[in-house]
Amino acid sequence: MADVARLAGVSSQTVSRVSNGYAGVTDETRGQVLAAMKELGYRPNSAARALKRGEFRTIGIITFSLATTGNVRTLEAIATSAASEGYAVTLLPVAVPTQDEVRGAFSRLEELAVDAVIVIMEVHLLDAASLTLPPHVQVVVVDSDAGDTYTVVDTDQAGGSRAAVRHLLDLGHETVWHLAGPEGSFAAQRRTDAWRHTLTEAGRTPPPLVRGDWSAESGYRAGLELAAREECTAVFAANDQMALGLLRALHERGRGVPEDVSVIGFDDIAEAGSFLPPLTTVHQDFAEVGRQCVRAVLRKMRAAGPERGTTLVPTRLVTRASTAPPPAQRAGAKAAAADGRPDRGASGDGTAV
Amino acid sequence: MADVARLAGVSSQTVSRVSNGYAGVTDETRGQVLAAMKELGYRPNSAARALKRGEFRTIGIITFSLATTGNVRTLEAIATSAASEGYAVTLLPVAVPTQDEVRGAFSRLEELAVDAVIVIMEVHLLDAASLTLPPHVQVVVVDSDAGDTYTVVDTDQAGGSRAAVRHLLDLGHETVWHLAGPEGSFAAQRRTDAWRHTLTEAGRTPPPLVRGDWSAESGYRAGLELAAREECTAVFAANDQMALGLLRALHERGRGVPEDVSVIGFDDIAEAGSFLPPLTTVHQDFAEVGRQCVRAVLRKMRAAGPERGTTLVPTRLVTRASTAPPPAQRAGAKAAAADGRPDRGASGDGTAV
């Protein structure tokens, strides 16, 4: 910086003013400084800047796994959104999701150059008491139930699940089975609760819960079990991957989708429209979740007050070809058809959104 | 820090020594300092540290999209690997993959607190000449062809593709069709080249190339086209997502997999085992790619010399249920079956690309 100042014939303070876009600098002076900066290839040193200003313009992200589409898409949206606000994003992977590991991540974070933290993970691993964060680091949590402790941004899990169940009931199904996510997950919990509540509200009896772990493989195992139950005509899978495994199991067991069993997913991953058959599912707006996270975190940083509360991002039902009225309602002519080849496709093949 | 020093009754320099694990400090003194640090909740300020040491212990990652599994898994591995070396990882998303955007990302990077950069993207957007990096920022590129300009780490695309094609030829297929990735991608290019080369080497004639864009949807469109060709008995899809779409199209057109057509993918994404049928594919070791990236980047930083060259990470063929000998080789009974096959889909409705 001193070199630039010397070359431009000004003081280093003026160089600083130029590089920060400060107003009170003559156009002429500014021009000289800019020329000198260019000639010398000057780049402000961000460490010194951060030291002086007391902020890093960086947001830390703690996440357990990038294996699920949701986390990844959210992360991507956060990064993009943060970038447009002039913030960088640094990643803090937590290898094993134990309480200790999470605490470890937080403590590493403490010596990390971040002004705020966004946590994308099952939040029951977050024990507020055990976390000592640097005083001015704000926290926002995604996918959680911690509204009273942290600021939370999340997809409207309940609303989406309700829409999924209603869709199946409206098609005429007597009840809807649920392939739930893992026990520890709050998102899974929320979807399960909403499923049960919607059924009860409609006067139906919720069938026994079937549990998976988000993976396609677990969906397959659950599917083998469900395929054996004649009375099961509609399944709400808590995510698309499990729905994929479910489809495979049903197919293997000779249960047609959607003629015999309707399947609905959750997430609307990119591949959902290419499943066999294309999957009806609940679309999550991850991009919006990411944007809201960044907004929330910046708002908190500016307000400095420990703000709480939850922001919900709405979902959208995407109807494709994996749902239809139950076999009972399509008696007569349909019965014959079901016998030969499935008549799927006509309704949804190309309409994937 | 001064407060800690006062409380512990030592100088601030001793505090510094303790927090950096410097050797020459009595256990007793160290204990007092640690106690004081704990009592005051002291955390070293990373900005000051970086300023003093001249390094940030941070690696920047430039990536265009997190939509493909490969990029994400590589990113995850890099983050984990970097963390274990005491490095943080900051993300630099590039919204639109134009030359200008990439250049923009690099220039934002210049004022960013990073010691090195790893680029995960199609590298033909990287114009070495137009990039002015801060002098000591090292670059490593994934998935590219830039071995003579940058240090490159990549999956052994050629080896994996060769294995895929060989596998199909060994099963008895006369030739192998190829559903390629988008034109601009070097990874796609490599896979295509290896496919062609392996066929030629074996004295076979490569059929016309079919092109997709990595998405399942594009695989579906290509599949509709391929399904119409009786002579097509084996397809090598350049990634698993396209293979998924391909499976759906073949199924819809009544072409059985693997009885009529064998399909092999590339990547081995988590869901591949749950496709209908489970997909035979080439497994990429993304974790290893990530590790190698970090190793390469750290090596470069330490050596300080502009090192070049390419590190290839081997692949592994995963055999599942989507590949089998061609129909011709399984004559007799099979021929009859093929005969009775419903001829749906003959109404090629022009949607194929």
Place this chain on the structure above:
DNA sequence: TTCGCCGATGTTTGCGTAAACATCACGCTC
């Protein structure tokens, strides 16, 4: 005993920046 050496600790200094304050020239008012 004395000297010198070594290990433990303290003191000084500067990393690159920007806030706070100081200065200076210019134009305007009375």
Place this chain on the structure above:
DNA sequence: GAGCGTGATGTTTACGCAAACATCGGCGAA
């Protein structure tokens, strides 16, 4: 024309840390 305000620019300083150097005390060899 003296005084004063204003806008542009320069000077000083401190941010928190760690390298370099300084100091001090104890112990072994001569």
